[in-house]
Amino acid sequence: MVELAEIFRKYGPIYIQRFGDRILPAHRRAIRDIALCRTEAFGGHVEKCCDCGHEHFFYHSCCSRNCPKCSGSKTKKWLERRKKGLLPVTYFHVVFTIPEPLRYVVRKSPNELLGILFKAAAYSLMKLAADPHYVGGKVGFISVLHTWTRTMVYHPHVHCLVPGGALSPDHSEWLPSRKKYLVPVHALSKIFRARFIKLLKGIMPIEQLPSSIWKDRWVVYSKPCFNGAGKVLDYLGRYVHRIAISNYRILSEKNGHVTFKYTHSKTYRTKKMTLDAMEFIRRFLQHVLSGGFHKVRYYGLLHPANSINLMRVKWFLKSKLSDEYEIKSGILKSKEYRVCPVCKKGHMIEILKIPRNLMLLNERAPP
Numbered sequence: 227m228v229e230l231a232e233i234f235r236k237y238g239p240i241y242i243q244r245f246g247d248r249i250l251p252a253h254r255r256a257i258r259d260i261a262l263c264r265t266e267a268f269g270g271h272v273e274k275c276c277d278c279g280h281e282h283f284f285y286h287s288c289c290s291r292n293c294p295k296c297s298g299s300k301t302k303k304w305l306e307r308r309k310k311g312l313l314p315v316t317y318f319h320v321v322f323t324i325p326e327p328l329r330y331v332v333r334k335s336p337n338e339l340l341g342i343l344f345k346a347a348a349y350s351l352m353k354l355a356a357d358p359h360y361v362g363g364k365v366g367f368i369s370v371l372h373t374w375t376r377t378m379v380y381h382p383h384v385h386c387l388v389p390g391g392a393l394s395p396d397h398s399e400w401l402p403s404r405k406k407y408l409v410p411v412h413a414l415s416k417i418f419r420a421r422f423i424k425l426l427k428g429i430m431p432i433e434q435l436p437s438s439i440w441k442d443r444w445v446v447y448s449k450p451c452f453n454g455a456g457k458v459l460d461y462l463g464r465y466v467h468r469i470a471i472s473n474y475r476i477l478s479e480k481n482g483h484v485t486f487k488y489t490h491s492k493t494y495r496t497k498k499m500t501l502d503a504m505e506f507i508r509r510f511l512q513h514v515l516s517g518g519f520h521k522v523r524y525y526g527l528l529h530p531a532n533s534i535n536l537m538r539v540k541w542f543l544k545s546k547l548s549d550e551y552e553i554k555s556g557i558l559k560s561k562e563y564r565v566c567p568v569c570k571k572g573h574m575i576e577i578l579k580i581p582r583n584l585m586l587l588n589e590r591a592p593p
């Protein structure tokens with residue numbers, strides 16, 4: 227089996243040589259981190275069992291969110307926390323997409339335009355839900371950005387998971403939404419489109435953009451999660467701490483070409499695709515976001531600044547106050563030691579640390 231790291235080690239330097247200055251700093255860093263994860267470049271440590279004396283040596287991980295080796299356990303923790311925080315109400319799954327010609331514009335300045343995508347989606351949802359015809363108060367939701375399709379094509383869209391109801395404007399009660407629908411999608415997509423264009427005008431002259439953008443329909447999807455919000459969270463979790471392709475999907479690398487498998491979106495059949503290694507790396511890197519970009523965001527009642535209002539809601543719904551408050555305040559924090567794999571009794575304790583190799587990482591020593 228071929229790993230992404232091997233592909234990046236073999237073809238990353240050629241890619242950097244070919245595209246040079248055009249490669250974004252975040253993309254250069256991703257190439258480096260994936261190629262060098264769990265090698266001497268990131269240093270390592272030795273652990274020793276306090277009972278039987280068994281010793282084990284580890285190379286450190288790169289901890290990059292773009293590395294397939296470093297993302298699995300984060301997803302599990304994220305999901306556990308989110309599931310604990312679910313309210314005892316019907317949830318709605320709302321998805322905001324943009325027309326295809328606009329995707330190429332977004333890809334050129336992802337930081338600003340993906341930020342606009344988040345803002346326009348949140349604004350339209352909050353505005354329409356606040357209308358007394360629909361819910362009539364302050365809703366809260368979690369938004370997750372997806373940018374890739376199964377063949378790593380660029381397709382940015384935002385998924386929102388919304389509890390069906392709102393806190394009344396005077397904060398005195400919980401206003402439940404209708405069972406089968408939250409807000410009308412047609413009106414939602416109109417507000418979303420208008421807001422997106424308004425924000426876009428603030429950063430670029432939109433007259434230069436292809437006119438087809440304004441002809442295409444701006445699709446918003448909204449459905450109640452009758453199978454439970456947990457199922458949607460599982461689906462979203464797969465993207466939150468994951469990257470565009472996992473190692474298990476890569477089948478082979480031969481003569482400058484990479485073959486991977488994917489599930490066809492309509493037939494659900496497993497298919498194979500072979501790409502030139504440079505195109506494979508290019509497709510992968512277009513989903514690498516710059517370091518500080520948040521692809522999960524919390525709005526309205528679920529925004530940290532609204533924690534008092536969220537407590538109110540939980541009290542109205544007689545829902546148990548989530549454990550996450552305890553975790554946040556540090557009560558449940560404790561250092562976890564690994565159990566010894568040999569004697570299964572003792573704990574593994576770090577006895578030696580090997581520093582990062584700054585030469586291999588192409589970094590300067592701190593002053």
Ligand SMILES: [Zn+2]
Binds near residue numbers: 275277566569571
């Ligand atoms: Zn032991």
Ligand SMILES: [Zn+2]
Binds near residue numbers: 259264287290294296
């Ligand atoms: Zn890594």
